[in-house]
Amino acid sequence: MNHSLNQMLNALELQGLESGASTGRQTLNAGGALLESRSPVDGALIGSVTQASHADYEQVMAAAVTAFEEWRTVPAPRRGELVRLLGEEFRRLKEPLGQLVSYEMGKSLQEGLGEVQEIIDICDFAVGLSRQLYGLTMHSERPGHRMYEQWHPLGVVGVISAFNFPVAVWSWNTMIAWVCGNACVWKPSEKTPLTALACQKITARVMEAFGAPEGLSGLVVGDARVGEWLSQDTRVPLVSATGSTRMGKAVATAVAGRLGRSLLELGGNNAIIVAADADLKLATIGAVFGAVGTAGQRCTTTRRLIIHESVYNEMTRSLVAAYGQLRIGDPLDSANHVGPLIDLQAVQAYNQAIEKAKEQGGRILVEGGVFSGTGFESGCYVKPCVIEIAADAPIVMHETFAPILYVHSYSDPKTAIQIQNSVPQGLSSAMFTRNLLEAEQFLSAAGSDCGIANINIGTFGSEPHMPFGGFSASGNGTREPGVEALDVYSETKVISILVRGNEVT
Numbered sequence: 001m002n003h004s005l006n007q008m009l010n011a012l013e014l015q016g017l018e019s020g021a022s023t024g025r026q027t028l029n030a031g032g033a034l035l036e037s038r039s040p041v042d043g044a045l046i047g048s049v050t051q052a053s054h055a056d057y058e059q060v061m062a063a064a065v066t067a068f069e070e071w072r073t074v075p076a077p078r079r080g081e082l083v084r085l086l087g088e089e090f091r092r093l094k095e096p097l098g099q100l101v102s103y104e105m106g107k108s109l110q111e112g113l114g115e116v117q118e119i120i121d122i123c124d125f126a127v128g129l130s131r132q133l134y135g136l137t138m139h140s141e142r143p144g145h146r147m148y149e150q151w152h153p154l155g156v157v158g159v160i161s162a163f164n165f166p167v168a169v170w171s172w173n174t175m176i177a178w179v180c181g182n183a184c185v186w187k188p189s190e191k192t193p194l195t196a197l198a199c200q201k202i203t204a205r206v207m208e209a210f211g212a213p214e215g216l217s218g219l220v221v222g223d224a225r226v227g228e229w230l231s232q233d234t235r236v237p238l239v240s241a242t243g244s245t246r247m248g249k250a251v252a253t254a255v256a257g258r259l260g261r262s263l264l265e266l267g268g269n270n271a272i273i274v275a276a277d278a279d280l281k282l283a284t285i286g287a288v289f290g291a292v293g294t295a296g297q298r299c300t301t302t303r304r305l306i307i308h309e310s311v312y313n314e315m316t317r318s319l320v321a322a323y324g325q326l327r328i329g330d331p332l333d334s335a336n337h338v339g340p341l342i343d344l345q346a347v348q349a350y351n352q353a354i355e356k357a358k359e360q361g362g363r364i365l366v367e368g369g370v371f372s373g374t375g376f377e378s379g380c381y382v383k384p385c386v387i388e389i390a391a392d393a394p395i396v397m398h399e400t401f402a403p404i405l406y407v408h409s410y411s412d413p414k415t416a417i418q419i420q421n422s423v424p425q426g427l428s429s430a431m432f433t434r435n436l437l438e439a440e441q442f443l444s445a446a447g448s449d450c451g452i453a454n455i456n457i458g459t460f461g462s463e464p465h466m467p468f469g470g471f472s473a474s475g476n477g478t479r480e481p482g483v484e485a486l487d488v489y490s491e492t493k494v495i496s497i498l499v500r501g502n503e504v505t
């Protein structure tokens with residue numbers, strides 16, 4: 001690891017060996033197995049973390065329950081002040097944290113910094129929300145009664161996050177949850193434990209200076225088992241889980257079994273429809289960046305391209321030419337467009353998907369492959385590939401978390417929407433067209449079945465005040481950020497008071 005990476009770790013107060021359990025400022029002597037964090041960029045060991053044992057989990061949860069009892073009584077605008085200070089500290093440490101996100105996860109430096117910017121933005125947004133915990137006042141049908149509702153916090157919110165947005169997703173949940181008066185316990189991805197530890201240390205420092213109760217921000221690093229403990233824990237009224245559909249089903253089942261709430265942000269299988277009159281240059285840019293950005297490891301990655309038959313040849317030619325320009329390599333070098341996959345398991349899933357696509361009649365338009373040799377020592381760099389295949393081929397129904405783009409053609413607009421909706425997932429969708437009626441059809445209730453529908457832009461993109469989320473196998477429709485989020489992290493208490501008429505003396 002070079003000098004600047006060491007500087008980055010120092011700036012974030014990270015040592016070579018860290019404990020993966022803490023109640024905030026207090027770090028526990030975590031008793032679980034050692035977890036090594038290796039960078040997919042160059043295969044180097046960045047640091048090691050001891051995972052949380054069940055006893056550590058219990059200690060973190062107990063501290064969170066106690067912290068909640070105090071935090072819920074703090075006025076909401078004051079809670080917002082804590083989040084404002086957190087935003088300031090993340091602003092100060094944007095550079096080293098963004099570098100660590102890139103180096104540990106493998107996304108470009110620009111995207112790593114962008115993720116930290118998302119933390120900063122959600123803090124700004126949450127501060128505003130801290131002064132908007134409104135509620136309705138209603139006229140009662142009963143004489144002399146006053147009736148109104150008030151939003152109250154839930155308790156301890158469990159946050160389970162995925163490797164591909166190792167810090168932004170945590171902040172989308174926690175900043176709003178804290179403003180609403182909850183305590184949080186975070187189980188980050190075991191593939192990106194160091195970015196989680198860096199966030200935890202920053203947060204703990206700010207919370208201590210503010211005088212927030214210890215336990216308000218708990219961290220438990222570990223594998224799926226730790227996620228299961230959170231899902232089954234009756235002290236956790238809300239579990240927010242981001243990850244694969246397989247994980248979401250397991251969490252949903254466990255949480256529902258104890259009548260808890262879950263917020264699920266799961267896998268996508270997103271398509272772009274390229275209409276007959278589309279601006280093909282624009283569509284090519286949207287498709288390429290949507291398919292290869294973050295090496296195809298975004299929930300909103302473009303995985304399917306549905307092209308009108310009249311422009312099919314021109315569009316695929318344009319696509320193949322654009323793929324020919326892509327530079328694959330170290331994501332910290334801004335000259336490269338595509339970095340590595342997260343690990344060798346992901347490379348294996350990529351290879352298997354290409355093989356299956358070929359078996360299922362796929363025709364390769366842009367050949368895939370794994371890079372080796374100098375600059376590719378981690379073994380995680382793969383070539384973005386494009387495969388022409390039947391829209392109903394079984395492999396097309398699956399989200400393979402890698403840069404593989406499936407291409408289909410269609411003849412009438414209704415069929416395009418049917419193809420777009422034919423997969424189990426329903427996260428993001430897009431159409432490139434200049435035809436207003438076709439666009440409106442796509443956006444209507446009879447159109448795209450996704451939580452996000454874009455016109456003339458790709459399938460990716462979110463903003464802190466945008467209620468991001470998907471339907472069907474992509475989630476349960478509950479939204480993370482946005483004003484709607486207040487409802488998710490709070491519960492409404494309806495209050496009626498008998499005022500005893502007008503007998504003022």
Ligand code: NAD
Pocket residue numbers: 160161162163164165187188189190222223224225226227228231242243244245246247248250251265266267268298299300399401427470474475
């Ligand atoms: P993953 O499902 O393997 O793991 C996600 C998290 O869930 C990890 O922290 C993991 O330890 C935990 N986990 C796994 N099984 C669990 C179980 N049975 N109970 C409780 N916790 C469990 O996902 P990943 O590989 O880290 O991330 C990629 C996936 O996440 C993709 O499917 C991607 O589309 C999805 N994702 C979705 C969104 C969204 O907002 N919709 C955002 C980011 C990622």
